[in-house]
Structure formats: C-alpha cells, structure tokens
Amino acid sequence: MKPSSLNVLVIDENRIRASVIEDGLRDAGYVQVTIIADMNGLARKITEIDPDVIVIDLENPNRDMLESMFQISRAVKRPIAMFVDKSDEASIEAAVDAGVSAYIVDGLKQERVRPILKMAISRFNAFSRLSRELEEARGELENRKLIDRAKAVLMRTRGLSEEEAYALLRRTAMGQNRKIVEIAQSLITAASLLDPGADV
Amino acid sequence: MKKYRHEITAGFLPLLDSALLIVAKEKGFAEIEQIDLTLVRERSWATVRDRLAVGHFEVAHILAPMPIACNLGLTAPAPRMIVPMALGLGGNAITVSGNLWWKMVDSGATADLDARSTGDALRKVITQRAGDRLRFGVVHPYSAHNYELRYWLAASGIDPESEVEIVTLPPADMGNALKDGTIDGYCAGEPWNTFGVLKRGGHLATVKAAIWKSSPEKVLGVNARWADSHPEALAALLRAIYHASVWCAEPGNHEELARLLSGDAYINKAAEWLRPALTGELKIGLRYKQTVKDFFVPNAKAATFPWKSHALWFYTQMVRWGQIEHTGPHQRVAGNTYRPDIYRSALKSLGIAMPAASSKVEGALGMETPVGSSGALTLGPDGFFDGNLFDPDCIDEYLSAQKQP
Numbered sequence: 114m115k116p117s118s119l120n121v122l123v124i125d126e127n128r129i130r131a132s133v134i135e136d137g138l139r140d141a142g143y144v145q146v147t148i149i150a151d152m153n154g155l156a157r158k159i160t161e162i163d164p165d166v167i168v169i170d171l172e173n174p175n176r177d178m179l180e181s182m183f184q185i186s187r188a189v190k191r192p193i194a195m196f197v198d199k200s201d202e203a204s205i206e207a208a209v210d211a212g213v214s215a216y217i218v219d220g221l222k223q224e225r226v227r228p229i230l231k232m233a234i235s236r237f238n239a240f241s242r243l244s245r246e247l248e249e250a251r252g253e254l255e256n257r258k259l260i261d262r263a264k265a266v267l268m269r270t271r272g273l274s275e276e277e278a279y280a281l282l283r284r285t286a287m288g289q290n291r292k293i294v295e296i297a298q299s300l301i302t303a304a305s306l307l308d309p310g311a312d313v
Numbered sequence: 314m315k316k317y318r319h320e321i322t323a324g325f326l327p328l329l330d331s332a333l334l335i336v337a338k339e340k341g342f343a344e345i346e347q348i349d350l351t352l353v354r355e356r357s358w359a360t361v362r363d364r365l366a367v368g369h370f371e372v373a374h375i376l377a378p379m380p381i382a383c384n385l386g387l388t389a390p391a392p393r394m395i396v397p398m399a400l401g402l403g404g405n406a407i408t409v410s411g412n413l414w415w416k417m418v419d420s421g422a423t424a425d426l427d428a429r430s431t432g433d434a435l436r437k438v439i440t441q442r443a444g445d446r447l448r449f450g451v452v453h454p455y456s457a458h459n460y461e462l463r464y465w466l467a468a469s470g471i472d473p474e475s476e477v478e479i480v481t482l483p484p485a486d487m488g489n490a491l492k493d494g495t496i497d498g499y500c501a502g503e504p505w506n507t508f509g510v511l512k513r514g515g516h517l518a519t520v521k522a523a524i525w526k527s528s529p530e531k532v533l534g535v536n537a538r539w540a541d542s543h544p545e546a547l548a549a550l551l552r553a554i555y556h557a558s559v560w561c562a563e564p565g566n567h568e569e570l571a572r573l574l575s576g577d578a579y580i581n582k583a584a585e586w587l588r589p590a591l592t593g594e595l596k597i598g599l600r601y602k603q604t605v606k607d608f609f610v611p612n613a614k615a616a617t618f619p620w621k622s623h624a625l626w627f628y629t630q631m632v633r634w635g636q637i638e639h640t641g642p643h644q645r646v647a648g649n650t651y652r653p654d655i656y657r658s659a660l661k662s663l664g665i666a667m668p669a670a671s672s673k674v675e676g677a678l679g680m681e682t683p684v685g686s687s688g689a690l691t692l693g694p695d696g697f698f699d700g701n702l703f704d705p706d707c708i709d710e711y712l713s714a715q716k717q718p
Contacts, residue, residue: 156480174483176359180388181454181481205390206367214363 120145121229122164124173126152130240134168137236141228156182166226167216168233171209183216204230211237256294263297266304318347319546324361325374327354327580328484329503329590330531332570333400333611334374335579336557337550345556346549354578357483358453359388365536366392371543372550374400375534378627381650382455385637393537396624397655398551400531401558402616404590404609405458405521406506407465409498410491413438413447414516414598424516424601428523428698432469435518439476450482450490450499460630461524462500467715468699473634488513502530503609504586510596511586517597522607525675527614527695529623532651540655548659555617555660562612567591614681614692615668617656622672622705624651629708633715644708666690675703 121143125131131148138146147162149155155175159167159182169176204227208214211234217226260282267278282300286293321343325331334352337343343350353370355361361373362383367390380394409417420441422434439447451459463473473479482490487499492513499509509515521528533554540547560566571584571591580587589595593608610616628647632639653671660667666689678693697703703711 171360171363172356174356174485176357177453177483178481180359202390205363209363209367209369214359 118145119143119165119225119229120147120163122147122149122159122162122167124149124155124167124169124175124179126150126173127170130170130237133240134233134236137232138229141232143229155179165218166229168229169214169216170237171212171214176214179216204234207234211235212241213237256297259294259297259301263300266300270304317344317349319543319549320349320351321371321546321550322351322353322369323372323374324353324355324364324370326356326358326361326484327582328374328505328531329574329580329587329609330401330404331374331579332561332574333554333557333617334533335574336560336570337553339573340557340560342553342556342560343550346553348546348549348553350550350553352578358456361534362388362392363390365394365534366390368536368539370536371539371546372533372535374531376453376456377529377532377623378455378457378460378631379453380532380534381624381627381647382631382636384646384650385631385643387455387631387637394650395535395537395540395652395655396532396619396650397535397540397547397652397659398533398554399529399617399619399623400533400554401561401612402527402529402610402614403520403522403607404530405461405500405502406595407462407498407500407518407520408487408491408506408509408515409518410494410496411514411516413497414518417518422518424597424603426517426519426523426595426597426603426605428465428519429469431518432465432471432698435466436470439471446476446478447497448478448480448495450480450487450496450501452484452501453481454636455631457521457528457530457627458500458502460627460634461521461528463630463634464697465519465524468697468701488515491515503590504580504582507586507589507596508582510598517595517603520595520605520608522605523698525695525697527607527610527616527693529620532619547655551656551659552663555663555665558612558617561591562610564592615690618668619651619653619656620668620672621648621651621653622675622703624648625672625705625708626675626703629703629711629715632712639708639712648705668692672705674705676700677702 121138123131123134128150131150135146135148149158152175156178208230213233215230215233263282264275264278267273267281268275282293282296286296323334325334338350338352358376358379361375362379364370365373380396382388383391383394416438417431417434420434420437422431449462451462466473471477484501484505487501487505488509490496491509506517510517561570571587574580574587575582575584590609593605595603595605595608597603625648628644631637637643657667676696678695680694681691682693683691
C-alpha cells in the first residue's frame with residue numbers, strides 16, 4: 114500500500130475548513146479523500162466509506178459516537194484503534210490546541226499517519242488564524258465607520274472641517290489615554306441622547 | 314495584588330447536572346474561596362477528556378465512569394484522572410417512542426416509571442416482535458446511561474448484546490432520532506428526556522432513580538498532575554462546589570436555578586425544560602405527570618461523596634459488557650480513581666457530617682437511614698430494582714453471578 118492509497122475521511126461541519134484540509138491532503142499525494150459535512154446518517158456513511166484514517170474537529174458532538182463505533186468494531190468486525198500514538202504526548206497536545214483529532218485503523222503504522230495529522234494540525238491552525246484576521250478586519254471596518262460618524266457629528270455641531278474633527282477626536286483620546294474609537298463611541302452615544310431625532 | 318489566589322478552568326456539557334459548577338461560579342461560592350473560575354462549554358465528552366488531558370482544563374463535569382476508563386487506558390489520550398467529588402445523584406431517564414410505549418402498555422406497562430413492570434412489558438414486546446431489533450441510544454460507551462440501560466434490560470430478561478441494538482448519539486440529537494424512527498428509545502440526562510416528551514412524542518419508561526436508587530451520574534474529573542501540584546486550589550474548589558450543592562438543593566432556589574441554567578452561556582434552553590428535574594415533577598407523557606422524590610439529588614444523601622463502591626460498580630459493568638478484562642490490577646486502578654480521602658480533608662473545615670466509610674454495600678439500605686453519631690446525615694435507599702446487592706468486597710462473586718443468563 115503506497116502512502117497515497119490510504120483512504121482518508123475528513124468530518125467537519127465547517128465546509129470551508131474541510132476543503133482546506135482536503136486540498137492539503139491532495140497536495141501531499143493522498144488521492145482517496147472524502148469529506149462529510151452533513152452529520153445526518155454519519156455512522157452509516159462511515160461504514161460505507163470504510164476509512165483508514167478519520168480526521169475530525171474537536172467541536173463535533175459526534176466524536177462520542179465515533180469512539181463508540183470503534184469500540185463496537187473492535188468486538189465484532191475489524192479492530193480499530195483510536196487517536197494517534199498514545200505515547201506521543203506532543204502531537205496530541207498540538208492537535209488539541211489546534212482543535213482537531215484523528216483516528217486510525219489499528220495495525221496501521223504510526224509513521225504513515227503522522228504526516229496526515231501534522232498537515233491537519235497546521236491547516237487547522239492556519240484556518241483559525243485566517244478566521245481571526247477576518248474577524249479583526251471586520252472589527253477594523255466597524256471602528257472606521259464609528260469614527261466617521263463621530264467626525265460627522267463634530268462637523269455638524271461645531272462647524273469643524275473633517276480634518277479638524279479627526280484631530281479633536283485624536284487629541285481627546287490621547288488626553289484621556291483611550292482609543293479614538295472609544296471616544297467616537299461615547300460621542301455618538303452622547304449625541305443620540307441629547308438629540309434623539311438627529312441622524313448620528 | 315491579585316484578586317484571586319487560584320485560577321481554575323472547568324469544562325462542562327450543557328446538561329442539568331452541570332448545575333453545581335455553574336452555581337459555584339454564578340452565586341459567588343468560588344469567589345468566596347478566592348477562585349477565579351472559568352467555565353467552558355463543550356459538545357462531546359471526548360473533547361472534555363482531551364482538553365483535560367492536555368491541560369486546557371484543570372477540572373471538568375464528566376461522566377462518572379469516564380475517568381475510570383481513562384485510567385484503565387481504554388481511551389486515548391489517557392490522562393491520569395482522579396475523582397475527588399461527585400456532582401449529585403440520579404438525573405437520567407429512559408424515554409421510548411410513543412409507538413413503543415403503546416405496545417408496552419398493551420403488554421402491561423403502566424405510567425408509573427416502575428422499572429420492573431416496564432422492563433417486563435418491554436421483554437414481552439421484544440419476544441413478540443418480528444423484524445429488526447429495537448434500537449436504544451446512549452450518550453457514550455463509558456457512561457452511567459449505558460450501564461444502567463443495560464442493567465435494566467438484562468435484569469428484565471433482555472440481552473442487551475443480542476436482543477436490542479445500543480448506539481451512541483449526542484444527547485441533543487436523541488429526541489429527533491426518536492421522532493424519525495432511527496431509535497426506539499434512549500437513556501439520557503436532562504433536559505433531553507423532558508424535551509423528548511414535550512416536543513418529540515416520547516414517553517418516559519423509567520428513571521435512573523428507579524433502576525438504582527441514589528446512584529452516581531456525573532463527577533468532578535480532575536487532571537491528576539494538576540491535583541498533585543495544586544492541593545489547596547482543589548480543596549478550595551471542592552468547598553465551593555459543596556456550598557453550591559447546598560444552594561441547588563434548596564427548593565426556594567429552584568426557580569432561580571432553572572432560569573440561571575437556561576442562560577445563553579450555559580444550557581441555553583427554555584427554563585420549563587429544566588424545572589421538572591429540579592422539582593422531581595416529571596412529565597412522563599403529554600398527559601401524565603409523576604413526582605419522583607429523588608429524581609436528581611444535588612446534596613442530600615452524601616450526593617457529592619465519591620464512593621469507591623460506585624467506582625467499583627462501574628468497573629464491574631465494564632467487565633460485564635466486555636470493555637475490559639477483570640484482573641486485580643485493573644480493579645485497583647478503578648477503585649483508586651475515586652478519592653474520598655481528598656474530599657474528606659478538603660471539606661473537614663466545614664464541619665459537615667460525612668460518611669465514615671469510603672465504600673458501602675450498594676442496595677443494603679432499603680430506606681432512608683441516619684448514619685454517624687450526629688444523625689445529621691442520612692443515606693439511602695440505595696437499592697437496585699431487581700433486589701440484588703453489590704458488595705465491593707466480593708467482586709468476583711458479583712461478576713460470576715452476572716454472567717448467568
């Protein structure tokens with residue numbers, strides 16, 4: 114069995130993340146990769162796919178079901194083992210930190226599975242980094258909108274130019290040792306309290 | 314100066330018996346003990362276990378048999394875990410589909426949650442049944458749910474291995490699986506039985522408190538490495554949880570508790586789904602109610618005491634159902650997972666009545682019985698519905714008796 118002939122199953126309700134893992138596996142030469150994103154009938158699907166390795170995210174409530182399937186298989190069908198090498202604490206820790214776990218068919222050599230887990234860990238980490246950055250970018254945009262609205266309030270009520278309005282916000286923030294966006298937020302709140310009809 | 318002496322992160326699943334941990338935080342009992350307690354909600358026991366193993370959590374609300382399974386190396390990763398406290402007694406039920414319930418009624422079941430008569434009725438239904446085996450859901454192979462369902466079936470003359478099929482499902486999926494016919498019944502904690510009855514046409518067949526009275530359900534699982542190096546923090550947490558258990562037991566607090574637990578950060582379900590377990594006034598079918606006095610016991614009857622006999626009973630069931638081989642070392646690992654010694658020394662300063670023994674014969678108390686010299690503590694009844702006793706000093710005999718068909 115060549116490394117690429119391993120049958121890898123990725124279970125993840127987050128379709129984007131699942132595709133990111135799938136791409137990584139295909140790039141690394143694993144051609145038999147299946148994704149399950151819909152948890153309906155999961156047990157049946159797993160039986161049909163009959164994977165050698167399962168990669169699953171830690172937030173999936175079906176992990177308990179998955180582990181019990183392996184236990185049953187041990188008794189009746191073919192033996193299946195769980196997770197990566199029990200003694201390999203570092204990779205278990207890295208996997209849990211990243212939010213992923215993996216299960217392998219018993220008898221499969223650890224060395225053959227480790228690259229898959231390693232890849233899954235790095236892709237999971239990259240994915241959460243990306244999500245975080247996206248979140249920050251979204252926050253950034255929100256902040257900019259708040260500051261624009263605060264500037265508009267100052268321009269209207271105090272007859273300032275846009276530049277002067279921004280300079281005033283900045284000066285106030287520095288004076289109070291706070292962020293500009295916080296000053297902007299307080300200003301908007303105050304303006305809407307003082308003049309509920311005004312469009313702030 | 315730091316405001317808190319201890320920082321502890323606890324994992325939990327959104328189930329009713331996470332109440333003790335949640336109350337320890339929300340009602341300030343942790344703060345009184347100088348603990349900054351962070352609660353993290355998870356969606357599977359496997360993930361709770363894994364995050365305990367790598368130290369994301371120091372402690373967790375966890376299935377009572379799971380730390381034993383970990384220490385026996387049945388799961389991976391296998392953190393060394395200890396159980397210095399239980400998080401209450403009881404709290405589960407067995408819900409069956411409306412369809413199955415009416416067949417059971419035709420075979421003599423009555424809506425009184427009696428484990429013996431409903432078990433007998435189920436056996437008759439199964440004997441007469443043609444076609445597929447009935448399927449029952451449990452939440453995890455190493456759960457009290459799995460073992461009490463199997464105990465009930467086996468003591469009713471039904472072989473859980475060959476005459477029914479037992480599958481694992483997330484508790485939140487049980488009701489839907491019941492309604493769409495994927496399963497015919499399930500054993501789960503609350504609020505999922507109440508949900509099954511109110512929203513998915515289910516009917517309660519019996520309850521944990523009828524199968525094995527005053528029996529353990531969730532415990533505080535603790536990463537042993539952390540416990541070894543933080544004995545003071547652990548003792549402080551046990552005191553905080555003990556105070557929380559007293560608060561949860563007070564009927565006057567039930568309404569506030571139901572609302573607290575229903576919050577977004579916790580169980581995030583309607584308070585009306587949480588009340589029945591707290592008051593014991595169970596909806597057992599859409600038109601039936603039944604009061605079960607000891608359905609969920611957070612404090613009375615030494616409900617937080619980690620009995621070694623509880624750990625050993627779970628061990629016998631692991632052996633009984635082929636999860637592990639019975640050996641002297643295995644038995645010792647199981648028994649030593651529960652740590653009444655830590656419980657005693659942590660709670661000593663509270664001056665509360667505690668059991669003098671660390672083990673008891675399960676089923677020996679037929680009624681509520683005062684124990685100890687002060688009489689401030691009563692235990693029991695703690696019997697199994699089939700009348701059998703479990704003597705933790707006679708495990709070999711118990712195991713061979715259970716092998717009989």
